[in-house]
Amino acid sequence: MKAFQPKVLALGLAAAFCAGAAFAQVNVTVDASKPGAVIDKDVYGQFAEHLGTGIYGGLWVGPDSKIPNTKGWRNDVVGALKDMHVPLVRWPGGCFADEYHWREGIGPRNKRPVKVNTNWGGVPENNAVGTHEFFDLVEMLGADAYVNGNLGTGTPQEAAEWIEYMTSEGKSTLAELRAKNGHPAPFKVAYFAIGNESWGCGGNMRPEYYADLYRQWNTFLKAPQHLRPKMIASGGTGDDTAWTDILSRDLKGRTDGISFHYYTLPTGKWEVKGAATGFPESEWFSTMSQTLRMEDFVRKNVAILDKNDPEKKIGFDVDEWGTWYDVEKGTNPGFLFQRNTIRDAVVAALNFNIFHAHADRVRMTNIAQMVNVLQAMIITDNEKMLLTPTYHAFKMYVPFQGATSLPVSLSNNTTYGSNGQGVPGISASAAKAKDGKTYVALVNTNPHEATDVVLNVAGQNVGAVRGQLLTADAMDAHNTFEHKDAVKPVPFSATASGGKLTIKVPAKSVLVVAVEG
Known part of the structure; x- marks a missing residue:
């Protein structure tokens, strides 16, 4: 995740009006005789980054914690997420992914190196949650895994060996190391991304340069055919459609999806984003206006994909989205903690409806984030836990997972x-x-x-x-x-x-x- 500056949306109307005015009936017509694309379950994906208490404390407490847990993962949080039918979890980032080296997160936890999380708060990262712990979590949830690879500070060899470690079925040294570390069978990796926000925190690259790197890396990321993950390219953000255009032409036949990131800011300004609570009605309205820009962003990028990829082989994957407010006063600004209100539930549902309307291309999205960070599903405080309005919106929309969209x-x-x-x-x-x-x-x-x-x-x-x-x-x-x-x-x-x-x-x-x- 990284900040970018969106343009403020202006919706001109023929005449001004009052929000409290009386309105006539709205007619909503559904054509059940013309089924459209299937809404992929992964449109309701989640995101868990090594950021603040999004993992440590919020999800992971360790097997020795007094908080009831299974293999170190909180039973209360995991149970609530299972009730929400989480289909997919993206990990380990975000900006954190491009500084994450997977070998530091395997083996005995007491021997793993402690690093500094330079992106989020400068706090120690003890690598207690690594590959095996992550797959424990998704297996408990009954979810699929979306692993984000380190393009920024990593190498093709490192990524290739991680893929082999996770998916190899043979007797290779890496497969035997995985077995020694507790998992003889291969892990199932649904998606693997080559980098994150390569236009920003992932390397400040141009799309042409990134496309060349992607082609190189993708050449060496090999797995058994039936275990090969879908490959995701790091795409653009906001009004910038160049990433989708260049990548869909240069990487055609080499990628399954191009990512896209957009965050809803009430003010449209990163310096002062707006408050999560106690906000004026003007910021309720601006939040609705800003989040509905997603429709225009999706439509423009899908039009480019339809031109460059008429066979619809490449998905448009919004793997970071949600509200982003000024952090709660008194909390670490690098932890991105914010309250979650009925406004957030409305924002979530508006975006669901947009994604459904483009189900033929939008096949996977990941809201940011699952626990304690930004537009979270769940908030914890030591042993306490609560469900947010956004959690309830996601759960209400469960019937749409795998459903056939209707006009x-x-x-x-x-x-x-x-x-x-x-x-x-x-x-x-x-x-x-x-x-x-x-x-x-x-x-x-x-x-x-x-x-x-x-x-x-x-x-x-x-x-x-x-x-x-x-x-x-x-x-x-x-x-x-x-x-x-x-x-x-x-x-x-x-x-x-x-x-x-x-x-x-x-x-x-x-x-x-x-x-x-």
């Missing part, structure tokens, strides 16, 4: 904003899930006004909907260790009347429902 059209949509600027009031997505049901997700960006949505599903009778609703009274409502359930989903249902089903979507809410006949 959605909105008419007479509302607009939230003022002074000639605005964002769509309602965002929607729909899919046919693996359980055979049609699911519809609705998000209301307006923090004050509920909106009536008339739902139509072409090709299917809509008698009722049932699901879960996530909302709160205050714009910065969040869970605390004293009030862990201040923001949590509640059951929701609505029944058709007179052949029409109208759903009242509360202000600042996320709603996911299954359609019943």
Whole structure:
């Protein structure tokens, strides 16, 4: 992860309006007769970097800890993540990846070298969590592994030997070393990235130079065919589409995906990003506006991929995204700890809906990050743990993992904003899930006004909907260790009347429902 400066989005409207104005009904139509691309489960991937207490303390406490654990991983956190159906975890970074040397993280933990984490807080890194510990975690979660290789300070030989260590089935010295360290069978590596943010903390490279390095490295990263990970190239960020253009041309046939990073900052400025709580409504609006830029970024990069790769062999993988606020006062600024509110849940759901709309290209994403860092799913404090509103949003959207996307059209949509600027009031997505049901997700960006949505599903009778609703009274409502359930989903249902089903979507809410006949 590294900061970049996005441009502020301006959405011009024909006329100014008030956020509290009354609106007409919004029509949402789902065409169940025209199934689209499958929404890959990995769109709901997570990210665990050696950063602050994102791993140490938040996830890993060590096997000798008084906090209940399995192989050093906290039972409470792992259990909650399993309930959320985490499909994929990216590790060890982030910027940390390009200074990580895998051999320092294997063997007896008391003999591993202690390094300085120069990217995040300058704190000691004792390498207690290495390759074997990471795979223990993903195996406990039932998730797949996304390993980020060290291009910045590493070598092709080092990366090639790491791949061999993880995947070799034979009697090589590295395979036998893996067995000696406790894992005779090969690890399953779903994705392997060559570098991270090579435009910034990963080396400050030009895309042309990175493409040459990628071609060289990829030549030597070998694994048994049935265990070979999908190879991910380090792509661009924000408005910069040059990385996608150059890499999709130069690396065609050599990469399975090109990464992309974008963080939502309320102010759009890295110097003063905006507060996680206690913020004014202007920053609620600017957060919605900034996060919806993701649609434009995805659309522009996908258009380039469609031109350079019409066979759709290369995915557009948003492997870092989420909100980024000013750190909580009194905490280490290098630990990136921030509170998580209903605003974050709305942001997450808006991005889910964008990713679904581009499911043919967006095949994997990783929110930053899983525990205690940035837009976290879980927050811990020693033995205490709580679930955030973002956690609940992810869990509500579980039916969309592996579901078949369905076209959605909105008419007479509302607009939230003022002074000639605005964002769509309602965002929607729909899919046919693996359980055979049609699911519809609705998000209301307006923090004050509920909106009536008339739902139509072409090709299917809509008698009722049932699901879960996530909302709160205050714009910065969040869970605390004293009030862990201040923001949590509640059951929701609505029944058709007179052949029409109208759903009242509360202000600042996320709603996911299954359609019943």
